[in-house]
Amino acid sequence: MGDMMNTLTKTALGLAAAALAVGGIAGPAFAQRDPAYENARSAGQIGEKMDGYLGIVAGETESLRRIVNSINIKRRAVYSDKAQAANATLEEYAFAAGCQAIMKTVPGEKYQAPDGSWQTRGAGAPQRDPRCP
């Protein structure tokens, strides 16, 4: 019993320390967007889709395709890991992330509305799927 409590306490302390460490370095450690991606995004060439991936809004070019494909492959890998950990399917997790990613767009950026059309994010809330929280 004592041993078990000790282990539990150690685990809790370890988790707390880990959380503190992550929280402490969170800001500076998180990588920023690639400038080419950032520019295409703010120019409205690339938008957030409902399914959790990026899409080319208009004027498809080879360089835009490269940016979108490269990021979508990375997103898929992240979704896959996180979905497994959360006991959900890849599609469910990606969709949930899409809800959040559309919510996090800033005015001027493009996102996909529930009817499939591309919309420009305004000052208000974006149009999202009714299943989004």
Next chain:
Amino acid sequence: MTGQQLTGRARLATPGTMQGIGKARGLKAGGNRVALPILASLALAGCVTVNAPEEAIVIELNVNIRQEVIYRLAADAGNTIDENADIF
């Protein structure tokens, strides 16, 4: 030749035979005349009426389950986006 032999063995259906069968059945049914209402009432008493579910209910359930999952994943997905700011 063989065909004739087979036909010869089979008993021909005659009006008399058919009437006999009918009579036998009629007698049997008559014997059960008291038992039948009892059986029927028993069956009715133990009967639970179950209506077939409408299709719309099934679809609604699917939507609810999915939405529930999305709600459950919302916070996790939000953190994932923040932790991978370079690809979001």
